[in-house]
Amino acid sequence: MNLNRTKAPDFHRIDNINIPKTEFGLLSNKIPFHVLSGGSQELSYIALTFNAGTITSNQLLVASITNAMLIGGTKKHSASQIADTFDFYGAEIRTDSNFDHAVIALFCLNKYLEHLLPLFCELITESAFPDSELESVIAEKKHKLIVNKEKTGFLANGAMHKLTFGSHPYARRAEPADYDKITRNTLVGFHSSQYHAGNCHLLAIGCITDAVMSLIDKTIGNLPVKEKTEIQFATLAPTAKNATEIIKKKNAVQSSLRMGMQTIRMNHPDYHKLNILTTILGGYFGSRLMKNIREEKGYTYGIYSVMQPYLQSGLLRIAGEIKSGYAMQVADEVRREMQNLKDKLVSDSELELVRNYMMGEMLQTFDGPLSSIDAVEKAIDMEVGIDFYDKEQQEIMSIKPIDIQEIANKYFDLDKLTVAIAGNE
């Protein structure tokens, strides 16, 4: 047999991915729900997302500590009893907060939902904020922040956000001393105004049968309703020209480079094109940044660019840990690569590569309900719906080199690119 190893075997292009549809409805108490059902295992992921992110409080840390304290004890159960119950059933309870939202989610085997959903609701309706637990949560979080402030990546990221978002709440960063200003009363007040049925939506993914939905409605569908708190969109001022900050960290053996730019929200018609452009720049292993900075120069283990969506804006973020002494040079290389995308058309072969890569990635994302949790959650929370991914795949399949160049010229405004470097530069 004569085997020709120099020739690639034929491969098939993925040109159509079956994006599942979420079902939409209202629970008895009018909580909007989105359901994605399927999968061979009797597992459910049930998440309640509240408009209770950091931008909904004027005081730093109130939102994140309130969220963490949901599992800190209720009027009927202590934190340790709560943890014991969820752990006993092998269930996972997740709390998480970001700029826009705060989430509490339950991930467990369906057979235990009946035991666990009532307790899940109790966490929201009867939070007690016991002092001792609050003290531990604050100590742990404060310690984490103090350790993070030793990390060049954390420092550069915070500085980049500040440069990029200026006076907008998205620029705010807490300091360790902010933990000392937290009082129980502030948390109780924030909890009472934000954590209720009028201020959230529900996402259920997994083996969501009618029986599961009925259980959800009997429990979460009974959460009390208050008036929705409207979120004021804060003003986004344009970024200062060529804003740069260097944070000196003497003993660092590497420099963290973060670059940022205000961009568009996920509901903007150009979002998909800009996302494809960002992928070409630094969104996969074969990207221009990885080729240039890692594979040609060996200055980094990894550098990437990504679109980070927020409700009120979007951030184009570039990040890499760079060999000491080279971060400024790498920042210039990033600008050069971006300018290059404005000046020259991408080749058909590069576009085909990115197209196939992105379609393959999407195929994996939608390989069963559980692997699609993050993607679905993002689309629902950013208020674009799961159709977003249908439009994404249409755009990936139809975009042309000239469209990419146009988008680069429209959005890669290099004067507005902020640069933050932390390290021994």
Place this chain on the structure above:
Amino acid sequence: MINFDRFELDNGLQVIVHQDKTTPIAAFNLLYKVGSRDENPERTGFAHLFEHLMFEGSINVKDYDHQIQIAGGENNAFTNTDFTNYYITLPKQNLETAFWLESDRMLGLDFSEKKLEIQKNVVIEEFNQRYLNNPYGDWMLMIRSLAYHRHPYMWPTIGKNTFQINHTKLSEVEAFFYKYYAPNNAILVVAGDVDVDEVKRLANKWFGPIPRRNIPVRNLPAEPKQSIPQTLIVKRDVPTNAIYKAYHMDGRLGPDYHASNLISDILAGGDSSRLTQHLVKQKKTFVSINAYITGESDPGLFIIEGKLSDNISFEQAEESIKAELKLLCNNDVTENELTKVKNNIEMRNIVGEVNVLNKAMNLARFTMLGDTNLINTNISYYQKVTTADITNISRKIFTPDNCSTLIYKSSQNG
């Protein structure tokens, strides 16, 4: 129940096929039985550096990553102390692309001085990023050299230092390839909506012509039983004091392995665990604490690590950990508590059966250990553990003479 078929090529390549008709993705996982434990003590970090070079082109294919991406796939690799694992996920229609690329890499690599230089730099930056430019990042390097005196687990996979990585020569890289990268030293798992006969055909077509190579018999020095407590005190520019304790325990196939894993969950698995509840929430001795096992093939380590609260001395911190371990040795674990950690393992097992790549990786690892069907029977070993086992094995592991302690002092903290 995970079904699988197996066959072996004439050149010794073991192949496992798992059918999962529910997914459009095929997983292709190739495990080489070489890890950092097989390294020359003067060239540590070598197996991992070599893993990087595997992506720099092979005899007939210069652009490995490009070929995966153009076929809509994703790929990566990792190296640990025991083995090196390369994996690809791609649309099931494009499975042959994976066979083409991986077989060419096994056939031979396109080595060059320039590629080696660049990947040395990348690996040194990885070393910096993960271990040196990261508060507390170097603790694992120190505790391994404290706990092991003979067995090569004494160095971590990244290597002892960047100096050795920097001094690697191209001839050493080539020798390493022919010593360990061979069909008779590898396990291939293909999982997804695939046909066994088709996998057989592809395996024979692409891997069949690769000759068997002489693989050295692994003959690692066993670590002698530790007879006195080991302690190392270091001072670093970090915000708070930390303590790391490592106890020798069974390897992955040892009789005490499963109970030891459950003990680590009793101590630190989830918010309801003992160390979290007693030492973080109630006594507030630590701001955070964790316990886990390294889970290696040869006898590994049971690790407890904690960050001390500001007003707590190292003596107080150690005493509080010892008191918790003493409870385990004194029959303190209830049936209910044991059931809880078993339920957690069961849940992780179920979740682990959802993803096709995850299944492929587990099949490869269990095959390496000598029993592919452990993927189905592994859970029963956990179910069999009794509270008496927990007591007995705690008594065996948690003795002062079996412990290495790293005292990690903050220079910022007085």
